[in-house]
Amino acid sequence: MRKTLIVTNDFPPRPGGIQAFLHSMALRLDPRQLVVYASTWGRDGEEARAVAEFDAEQPFPVVRDHATTLLPTRRATRRATALLRAHGCTAVWFGAAAPLGLMAPALRAAGAERLVATTHGHEAGWAQLPGARALLRRIGSSTDTLTYLGEYTRSRIAGAVSADAAARMVQLPPGVDEKTFHPGSGGDAVRARLGLTDRPVVVCVSRLVPRKGQDTLIRALPRVLAAQPETVLLIVGGGPYRADLEKLAARLGVTASVLFTGAVPWEELPAHFGAGDVFAMPCRTRRGGLDVEGLGIVYLEASATGLPVVAGDSGGAPDAVLDGETGWVVRGGGDAAPAETAERVLTLLGDAELRRRMGERGRAWIEERWRWDLLVDRLRDLLA
Structure with a gap:
């Protein structure tokens, strides 16, 4: 696996299913090959402490943007490209394709050789709105792979992106820890x-x-x-x-x-x-x-x-x-x-x-x- 920069709005301790999915995947990859660039969570002192404590416990570096919602602005894109170069990353994984996948062209120009963008339910919603659909098409064309959860999300998103991007889609759903969830769980x-x-x-x-x-x-x-x-x-x-x-x-x-x-x-x-x-x-x-x-x-x-x-x-x-x-x-x-x-x-x-x-x-x-x-x-x- 190439050294990979994960760019995401969805990372613990912020709660949610996408957050749990990304973190579970990240923990099972080689920590020496990962860097995470994520939004922060909350503004008050207790939430800030929770973020700092969580980040310190991770086996890979987590770099937080000061924004609670990370968007593909020029500033955030410059920060992502700087992290890519500083850590020697040659792959990028967008934890959610929309909207952060719009950073893909800049990151490729900065040296990313593999760009993977994961789609969830909200991208299927984007596929129904003309303006958002056009942005999703751009994301599909500028990344190497769009991943999808299941047939429903694949069918909706494939209709919004180019035929070439649709052909490169790969299923990547969240997994289940069968050793944690089992009939004798308590x-x-x-x-x-x-x-x-x-x-x-x-x-x-x-x-x-x-x-x-x-x-x-x-x-x-x-x-x-x-x-x-x-x-x-x-x-x-x-x-x-x-x-x-x-x-x-x-x-x-x-x-x-x-x-x-x-x-x-x-x-x-x-x-x-x-x-x-x-x-x-x-x-x-x-x-x-x-x-x-x-x-x-x-x-x-x-x-x-x-x-x-x-x-x-x-x-x-x-x-x-x-x-x-x-x-x-x-x-x-x-x-x-x-x-x-x-x-x-x-x-x-x-x-x-x-x-x-x-x-x-x-x-x-x-x-x-x-x-x-x-x-x-x-x-x-x-x-x-």
Whole structure:
């Protein structure tokens, strides 16, 4: 692998799925061959200390821009090219293609011989807007490879870039640490601590935002409780949508059956997945396709933990499910979504053998296709 400069807005300790993806990949590469140029996170003293402590713990240098959002301005591009030359890097990996991939021509002129840009859900949204679509086309033409999460993101982005750039696209989804997410991850202890022993548990682990569909789960709950009255909906995660979800649960009279944990430290997430009998997140597409699920790593983490999954049909979420084998894909939006979600959840809660079979198939699928070591080898090849 060439010495590589990672240019990104998405790097811990800022939370998020792209951040976790980049960091997990970086930790599995040779640290002597990496330099990270990233935006900072937060302005107050506590956040600044968290950034400094995090950066000091990394096995590779992390250079922070003073901006909380790194954009392809002349100043930021000059800083990136200076870092490329100072550290002797000959490859660049843009953690998210848009918009930082617009730096590619300047970095190539400065000596970069390989430029790889990773796309996520938001680039699929860019592909639908004329101005952004033109910028995405420029990024595709000036980099060596655009990577994509799954078939949904590939199809949307390929239509926006040149035929040559589309032909050079390579799949590079996030991986799952199958040694961390596994059936013995500590779910029983979480259930006992939360008072859920011997109760059916539907778990959803995600940020609390409208796209994820926690409200659909709450709307489905009266139907679930009519057949399985002891069921608990365990909602794991924090976010701005929590107050609305709590009000919805109160309005529907199901508050006693919904348990919010709030944000949970990353190291405790595997056990919280394991606390469920079924994982469900009926995500939806919003804003005319601009707010869409890129893949849905939580479905894969649930499968690694041995749970059957119920996923919404937003964007690339179906790419993270073998429909009918590791779980089911349901409609995430529309009036019928709660009933369809409730039907699939009840089928799983009522059939332990089906849950076991789908959970085992999901675990095997993770080991076959989604392990980090397989995907990191792919990235190494792209940066060679």
